[in-house]
Amino acid sequence: MYHIFLSYSRIDSDWVDRLHAELESRGFEAWLDRRDLPLNLPWLNQISDAVEECALFVFCESEAASSSEACASERQVAERQGRPETRVSVGESVDEVVDQVEREVGLLSPDLRAIVEVEVLARDWDRAGRPAGKLPAGDARKRFRRAQQRQERSSELTRELMAASRRKSIRRGIFTATVTLVIGAFLPTVRATFEVTTERRVSHAKLVNRMYAATNAHLAINRSVYEGLKEAGEFGKNDSALDASVQVSALADPSPDDVVRVPGGAKSFAVATIGTTIELLDGNGDRWSRNAKDTDVHSASKVPAGPPKPQAGTDVKLSKSGVVQLFSGGALDRRIVADWPARVAVMSPDSRYIAVGTIDSVEVFDTDVGVRRMRLRGASPVDEIAWSDDGSRIWALADGEAVSWKLERGETILDEPQKNYRALVRSSSSGQVWLVERSGTMREISLADGTTGTQIELGSLVKVVAGDAKGERAAVVTEAGVQVVDLRSHRSRKVTIPACESPDSPAFGADGKDLWFGCGGATAVRVDSQNQELLESLDGDEEFTAVEVDPATGDVYLAGAAGQVFQKSGTKTELLTQTRCKTAATGITVAMNGEGLLPFGQDFGQVGCTELASRESGSWEFYPFTEQAVKSRTVFSAAFAPDARTLVEGYTDGTLVVRPPAKLQPAERMTMVATWVRTVLPIGGSGDFLVLDRGGRLTRITVDPGRLSNAAIAKEARRRLQRARELELTKW
Known part of the structure; x- marks a missing residue:
């Protein structure tokens, strides 16, 4: 669903394109008719749908836009559908305008967002012939109902949707209760009647019992934190995803200590x-x-x-x-x-x-x-x-x-809310790291106390940054061009990337000298960072949206605009996978030892959209995530530990998700470390990571791979419950 609708005149397209790119770089979803409007569909119908799906209508005001009939029609649609509007002036600083939009979005009530969501859901449900499969259920239905009650706003169509959802919920409850009674009565009879049964029947019966137990455990977690801990402590005899879902849910938030x-x-x-x-x-x-x-x-x-x-x-x-x-x-x-x-x-x-x-x-x-x-x-x-x-x-x-x-908030190294940091880059000096500001300043800071040592001025606004594996060089794409920075001598020099009109997504080769760039289209190039010589050009059928190099093998991985991941090994380029959501990745992370690979970006937080790859017998095997760990859909940064035993994903809502790459589950959530994660960078051994957020905070977290198992979580659940008993807070 689009969060922001941009209404503008085509005469102002250059400025609006920059605004759109900056909004999306900060994690917003912005509707732009030239990109998002199919040419073969009625214009006004699609505009109406897009406005209905937005939470904020942004009018890009200019002399041309004020006299535009199309803009007037769009504003009429927004007013008719009750969407809040804000005006921004074309030609002003894009960063300041995006800050203004962020403030306006922040003022929006969560109830309004829920209302928008249910109205769009009702519209699509009605157009699809009102199928039962498109009705909201569970927590979503409760959230919609609360929003409608508090806002006292509900169209006839949304009321019909919620009524149908309620009827379905009642029918499902009756069916579930009936099935439960039948299972409870039937399975003992089967066991008594058939002394010998097939392995398949035994396995099925065990699965039914485990699913029934997991359902009851989730109900217990919702009823009481202490009852949930008791249930979680009894799971963990195996590493199944079913058990993990119970345990992660029970321990998602702290309990009193x-x-x-x-x-x-x-x-x-x-x-x-x-x-x-x-x-x-x-x-x-x-x-x-x-x-x-x-x-x-x-x-x-x-x-x-x-x-x-x-x-x-x-x-x-x-x-x-x-x-x-x-x-x-x-x-x-x-x-x-x-x-x-x-x-x-x-x-x-x-x-x-x-x-x-x-x-x-x-x-x-x-x-x-x-x-x-x-x-x-x-x-x-x-x-x-x-x-x-x-x-x-x-x-x-x-x-x-x-x-x-x-x-659990980690160890704060630096807290500068007034700074707009873009990235973290390794330093070749022990106990140091480079911080890159949007303004073009690079600072080498101490991880011990956050003090600044060396400072480098690039002289232009920063767009994208990449560092080599040893912390000796950095490639910085600025609005004025590409600069390669020697982090040891603290000197930077501008470089020209041949055969590449719009260099983006830089990645150093395994030797730290060659540089790969995406070129804003279906081309990627490799250049010598010293003499700027073009070494290789790779052309594809679709736009490359991200490039990364395996530091262990030198293989190159490229993300395609339709969710593809390509591998270039030597002279051979092949398609490894295509995500089910077919959304373009904005980044790819590869483990330092070459044993793990993860594409990430917008919508990659959804079930089935993210696929984690592990090497098995020398080839990549991709495993889709089967659960949505957080509400945010955008993974902004991700990194493997050096030994690939843990993977940390950073989301735009500030959540960090830590998981074992070999099993994916259980996934541990850290929600109080960051606000809108910009960069996750592994340092030191297998468990230390640096996290940079949009609020100017740099934090060190330590992840213990030993905690990422069902048995370990069950043990922690029992410990928490025992502590609550000692505090006389529960009798469970």
């Missing part, structure tokens, strides 16, 4: 943030305290009265309906809608996240993009919230008890 109680119950936190001590006030106003590190002590001691808690700022407000409103400079910046009406909302110390307390749980949202990062259950209803000073822990006051969850 600390509690503090006071006689008669606590009424509020005595401090705004939790430092070395947890301080609470009881109903009489008396103050109670406990050392934050004494996690084995669950009671507080009475202490003398202290200074009053500072008043909350005015940047966060709650509406009467329980919607969280975030303000910046006195103006409304964003609305946050939790699953339940908000009772309390508190910003994290670094203002990157906001914790929202409801009658059910604590929901943590990213303030940059408005996405929910996690849902903390195990204490409700939530009356107050306090963050730890460093943002690594959340405390909630519920039913007179202070309950806490630890958040």
